[in-house]
Structure formats: C-alpha cells, structure tokens
Amino acid sequence: MSVEAQQGIASKRIPAGLGGLLPALTLIGLFFVVPVLALLLRSVTDPAPGLQNYAALLGDGTYARVFFNTFLVAAVVTIVTVLVAFPVAWMLAIMPPALASVLFGIIILSMWTNLLTRTYAWMVLLQRTGVINRALMGAGIIDQPLPLINNLTGVTIGMVYIMLPFMILPLVGTLRAIDPMTLRAAALCGASPLAAFRRILLPLSLPGIAAGGLMVFVMSLGYFVTPALLGGTSNMMLAEMIAQMIQSLLNWGLGSAAAFILLVVTMALYALQIRLVGARRAAGGA
Amino acid sequence: MKLIFAGILAGLITTTAAKADEMVFTSWGGTTQEAQTKSWAEPFAASSGIKVLQDGPTDYGKLKAMVDAKNVTWDVVDVEMDFAIKAAKDGLLEPIDFAVVPKADLDPRFSNENAVGSFYYSFVLAWNKGAVAGEPAGWADMFDTKKFPGKRTFYKWSAPGVIEIALLADGVPADKLYPLDLDRAFKKLDTIKSDIVWWGGGAESQQLIASGEAAFGQLWNGRVFALEKDGADVGVSWNQNLTAADVLVVPKGAKNKDAAMKFLATATSPTGQAKFAEASGYAPINTKAKAEMPADVVKGLPDAHIDGQINLDMNYWAEHRDEIATRWYAWQAK
Numbered sequence: 001m002s003v004e005a006q007q008g009i010a011s012k013r014i015p016a017g018l019g020g021l022l023p024a025l026t027l028i029g030l031f032f033v034v035p036v037l038a039l040l041l042r043s044v045t046d047p048a049p050g051l052q053n054y055a056a057l058l059g060d061g062t063y064a065r066v067f068f069n070t071f072l073v074a075a076v077v078t079i080v081t082v083l084v085a086f087p088v089a090w091m092l093a094i095m096p097p098a099l100a101s102v103l104f105g106i107i108i109l110s111m112w113t114n115l116l117t118r119t120y121a122w123m124v125l126l127q128r129t130g131v132i133n134r135a136l137m138g139a140g141i142i143d144q145p146l147p148l149i150n151n152l153t154g155v156t157i158g159m160v161y162i163m164l165p166f167m168i169l170p171l172v173g174t175l176r177a178i179d180p181m182t183l184r185a186a187a188l189c190g191a192s193p194l195a196a197f198r199r200i201l202l203p204l205s206l207p208g209i210a211a212g213g214l215m216v217f218v219m220s221l222g223y224f225v226t227p228a229l230l231g232g233t234s235n236m237m238l239a240e241m242i243a244q245m246i247q248s249l250l251n252w253g254l255g256s257a258a259a260f261i262l263l264v265v266t267m268a269l270y271a272l273q274i275r276l277v278g279a280r281r282a283a284g285g286a
Numbered sequence: 287m288k289l290i291f292a293g294i295l296a297g298l299i300t301t302t303a304a305k306a307d308e309m310v311f312t313s314w315g316g317t318t319q320e321a322q323t324k325s326w327a328e329p330f331a332a333s334s335g336i337k338v339l340q341d342g343p344t345d346y347g348k349l350k351a352m353v354d355a356k357n358v359t360w361d362v363v364d365v366e367m368d369f370a371i372k373a374a375k376d377g378l379l380e381p382i383d384f385a386v387v388p389k390a391d392l393d394p395r396f397s398n399e400n401a402v403g404s405f406y407y408s409f410v411l412a413w414n415k416g417a418v419a420g421e422p423a424g425w426a427d428m429f430d431t432k433k434f435p436g437k438r439t440f441y442k443w444s445a446p447g448v449i450e451i452a453l454l455a456d457g458v459p460a461d462k463l464y465p466l467d468l469d470r471a472f473k474k475l476d477t478i479k480s481d482i483v484w485w486g487g488g489a490e491s492q493q494l495i496a497s498g499e500a501a502f503g504q505l506w507n508g509r510v511f512a513l514e515k516d517g518a519d520v521g522v523s524w525n526q527n528l529t530a531a532d533v534l535v536v537p538k539g540a541k542n543k544d545a546a547m548k549f550l551a552t553a554t555s556p557t558g559q560a561k562f563a564e565a566s567g568y569a570p571i572n573t574k575a576k577a578e579m580p581a582d583v584v585k586g587l588p589d590a591h592i593d594g595q596i597n598l599d600m601n602y603w604a605e606h607r608d609e610i611a612t613r614w615y616a617w618q619a620k
Binding site for chain 2: 060061062065066069127128129150228232233234236241244246247248249250251252
C-alpha cells in the first residue's frame with residue numbers, strides 16, 4: 001500500500017468518528033444483535049406468546065438443579081484453575097525468556113489439539129479400568145478403583161486442563177509487570193516469603209487473577225463437550241440441557257429461554273469484569 | 287486468454303450440470319453410514335448417474351431449522367422411527383412416493399406414509415465374559431446387583447427401550463407394557479441408579495463393554511455383532527430382545543425430491559437391504575432380502591430370535607415423546 005493511501009485511510013478514520021465504525025457496527029448488528037433478538041423473541045412466542053417458558057424454567061426443580069450445577073462446576077473449575085495456574089505463571093514470569101518461550105509453546109500447542117480428542121484421552125486415563133486406576137491398584141495403593149469419571153471430579157479435571165492456558169497467559173502478563181524489586185524490598189524489611197506473597201505479590205497480581213478467572217468462569221458456564229463426556233447425568237450443565245431441548249425435544253421456545261438466561265448472566269459477569277479490572281483488561285489487553 | 291475463458295466456462299457448465307444430478311444423504315456417521323454408502327449410495331450412483339453426497343450426523347434440530355427456513359439441503363435422512371412419526375405430524379416430512387418406491391415387500395412394521403424402513407435392530411443384553419461371573423439370563427438380572435455386581439450401561443437418551451426394560455424386569459408381561467407405567471419404571475430404575483453408566487452413542491457402548499468398564503448392558507445388536515467380529519469376549523442374551531427401527535425420510539421441501547425417491551427405491555430393494563445387513567449386522571426391512579444373504583449372516587440377525595421378541599411401540603412413543611423425555615431428563619438429573 002502506498003504512503004498516500006495509508007494517509008488517506010488514517011485521515012478518514014479520525015474525523016469520520018462514528019461513521020467509520022459503521023461497517024463494524026453493521027456486522028455486529030447483523031450477526032450478533034439480530035440473532036440474539038430473534039432468540040429472545042422465540043423464547044416469548046414459541047409455542048404461544050407469553051412468559052410461560054421462563055416460568056417453566058425458573059419454577060421447576062430440575063431446571064433449578066441444572067442452573068445450580070452449571071454455576072457450581074464453573075466455580076470449582078475456576079478456583080482449581082487459579083490454584084494450578086498461579087505457580088506455573090510465576091515460574092514462567094521469572095524464568096529465562098528462552099526457556100519460557102519453549103514452555104509457552106507447549107502450553108499453546110495443547111490448545112491446538114482437538115478438544116474432543118483431548119477429552120477422550122481423559123476418558124481413557126480416568127475410567128475405572130483406565131491407566132490411573134490400574135497403576136494405583138497395581139502398586140497396591142487402592143483395592144477398589146477410584147470414581148474419577150462420570151462425576152464432578154472427572155468434569156473438573158477435564159475442564160481445568162482445557163482452561164489452564166486461558167488463565168496462565170493473562171496471569172504471566174500481570175506477573176511480569178510486577179517489579180521484582182518490590183519482593184526484594186519486602187524481604188529486606190523482614191517479611192517472610194509467605195508474608196511477601198500474601199501482602200505484595202498476591203495483591204499486585206489480583207487484576208490478572210480476576211481477568212483470567214472471570215474468563216474461565218464465563219467460558220465454563222457454556223461448556224458442552226467435556227461435561228457431557230466426563231460428567232454423569234446428575235452433573236448436567238445448562239449447555240447440555242439446551243442442546244437436548246433444541247435437538248432432541250425440538251422445544252425451541254424453552255431452549256431459547258434457557259439460552260437467553262445464560263446469555264444475560266454471562267453479560268452481567270462481563271460487565272462486572274469491566275467494572276473490576278477496566279475495559280481494556282477485560283477485552284484481553286495486558 | 288480466450289482458451290482460459292472457454293475452459294472456465296466449460297468448468298462452470300459441467301459443475302452446474304452435475305449439481306442437477308446430485309442429492310444429499312444424511313445419517314449417523316461411523317460404521318453404519320459407511321455401510322449405507324457402500325450398499326446403497328455407490329450402486330445407486332452407478333446405475334442412475336446421480337451423485338450422492340454424504341452429510342451427518344443426523345440432527346433433528348437442524349432438520350426442523352431447514353424446513354422452517356425453507357432451505358432444505360438434505361434430501362434423504364436416516365432418523366429414528368418414533369421421531370419420524372412425530373415429525374410427520376408436525377409437517378416436517380414429504381410423503382413417500384410409492385409409485386417410485388415398491389411397497390409390496392417392505393415389512394409393514396417399519397414403513398408408513400412418510401417413511402420407509404432403513405434397517406431394524408434389537409436391543410439385546412450383552413456382557414463382558416471376563417467381568418461377569420455366570421450368565422445373565424434376562425433383563426431382570428440387570429437389576430439384580432447381588433447376583434450380578436458391577437456397573438451396567440444403558441442408552442442415555444430418552445428413547446424407546448430402557449423404560450420397557452425396567453418394566454419387564456419388574457415383572458410386567460410383554461403384552462401389558464403399553465401404556466407405559468412411568469412411575470413403576472422409574473421406581474425400578476431407582477434401585478440401580480448409582481450402578482448405571484450411560485452410553486450416548488454406539489462406539490461408547492462398545493468401548494464400555496469391551497474394556498469391562500461396564501460389566502453388562504443394553505446394546506444395539508449390530509454393535510455386539512461388531513464386537514464379536516473383532517474377537518472381543520462378549521456374551522449376549524436375546525431373551526426378550528426389543529426391536530426398534532431407523533427409517534429413511536425426505537424433509538419437506540427437499541430440493542432433489544425425485545432423486546430422493548429413486549434413492550429410497552434402491553435402499554429398500556432386496557439387494558440393497560441384503561448388502562447393508564451383511565455389512566452391519568442389522569436386520570433388513572425388505573422381506574425378500576434374506577434370500578440374497580449368506581446363511582451364517584441370517585443366523586445373527588434379530589429375525590432369528592423372534593421367539594420372545596418384543597416390538598417397541600413407536601406410535602405410543604411418538605404420541606408421548608415429549609412428556610416421557612421431560613420426566614426422563616428430570617429423573618437423570620436428580
């Protein structure tokens with residue numbers, strides 16, 4: 001592109017203001033806002049006009065249970081992910097850059113592997129006759145296979161594994177921005193390593209934990225494949241229930257209402273995230 | 287330059303021409319769809335010149351969306367029979383053109399105005415011989431955790447089968463199954479709920495039994511057939527085997543309806559049915575097909591086990607599909 005053309009674009013973009021956003025807004029309107037409105041409309045018109053779909057969802061014990069399960073799983077996954085990700089992120093932040101980039105490569109590589117493949121791999125590892133149980137029984141540590149699959153444990157293990165990169169990456173950014181001198185200063189002032197962690201490192205890394213944690217939580221809310229394969233029917237999550245309503249029961253009104261509730265909750269959490277950590281971080285900027 | 291242009295033009299013309307002679311067949315993927323492709327689509331393409339494109343897996347939500355949006359890209363779809371009856375009532379299906387599809391030899395159990403049989407199968411009781419001491423004799427043994435400890439696997443989705451099995455195991459006579467006593471069925475299922483591992487697809491059911499992850503379960507006979515063929519150490523009881531069927535339907539407004547009807551004629555022909563049954567272990571819905579099949583294959587079919595065989599009532603299920611499903615999923619989530 002010529003210099004002239006670049007300047008042309010630049011000079012047009014700035015004074016045009018909102019007008020320059022029009023293509024992007026049209027795109028969002030057409031492919032996001034319109035479908036969401038259609039979804040909302042269907043949830044109050046199918047099979048008949050009214051709020052009966054929402055009444056059915058909110059007034060029924062089963063659905064309440066599924067909502068509760070969804071939030072429980074998302075919360076447990078988020079907490080475990082933070083606990084596992086923090087030491088890894090800290091290690092990546094302080095290790096020599098060359099080595100760190102190799103480890104980053106490994107972490108990102110796992111994200112490129114097909115989700116279904118990774119979930120099936122966990123099934124093979126976790127089931128009663130799987131590698132882990134066989135090894136533990138072979139070593140004489142347990143007599144009965146541990147129930148690692150078709151329950152909350154299985155879902156948590158499988159989902160934490162998938163969510164880790166989304167937590168580690170923002171966290172490393174935050175941790176790297178912390179001046180190591182602050183920790184040294186703390187030590188010089190007589191703080192124990194634990195106190196330094198609790199009073200310096202943890203507060204300073206909170207924005208990263210909040211950003212990553214909310215992302216993991218929101219993503220977990222809508223997860224489908226992993227809970228369906230590694231969980232039991234008593235841990236059913238909302239996304240699986242919506243799929244049943246749409247695909248199997250062809251009850252699109254009810255499915256739309258459930259999807260809309262999930263969307264509203266997600267948007268509310270996103271708004272909270274913007275409040276807490278600022279719009280730029282929420283959008284993925286470090 | 288002219289030559290290139292002419293070449294592109296020729297290319298365009300041939301692709302458009304090909305388009306007119308194409309149709310889309312949608313099924314459940316895996317070994318079943320492979321067998322359908324080999325037994326039906328390939329011979330059909332060779333004899334008619336109509337290319338059959340494969341799509342899948344079958345998705346009832348997608349089917350409804352296509353018909354609602356009047357943009358139907360599937361021409362023939364393999365669906366479960368209770369869904370087909372319900373979908374016909376909802377106006378989602380084209381009527382079958384029996385002037386093109388010969389009806390005389392089709393098993394009347396598995397065909398109606400809007401659907402012709404694809405194949406039929408039985409739910410059978412299968413077990414891993416290494417994981418079970420003794421031989422389960424019937425459905426009641428699946429509910430006897432003292433005599434037969436271990437995990438048992440059942441079909442996860444709300445569909446004809448598990449409810450009936452629970453009722454049979456509880457002592458309901460086969461001819462008194464319908465209308466289904468759901469309270470009684472769920473009460474019976476409650477007694478083994480913590481020992482149930484659910485399977486959502488055929489491959490999963492095979493994996494559970496072959497690995498011994500589940501000691502026994504309710505499986506599609508074709509999947510047990512495939513396990514035996516692979517040399518897995520499985521036992522099978524045909525006692526009170528429960529038949530159900532997949533059927534082929536044409537969604538309302540399908541773009542290549544004429545080609546679809548011709549395809550159905552090939553798929554339900556004695557030869558098409560015989561070849562598919564041989565490849566899959568599922569039973570033919572054309573009564574003349576068995577004459578074209580090797581004797582040892584016929585022996586493994588549900589047809590060879592009609593003694594005590596029970597036909598799941600697809601009309602009952604089509605009628606009560608939604609209310610049973612609502613209760614089913616609520617019970618599972620508990």
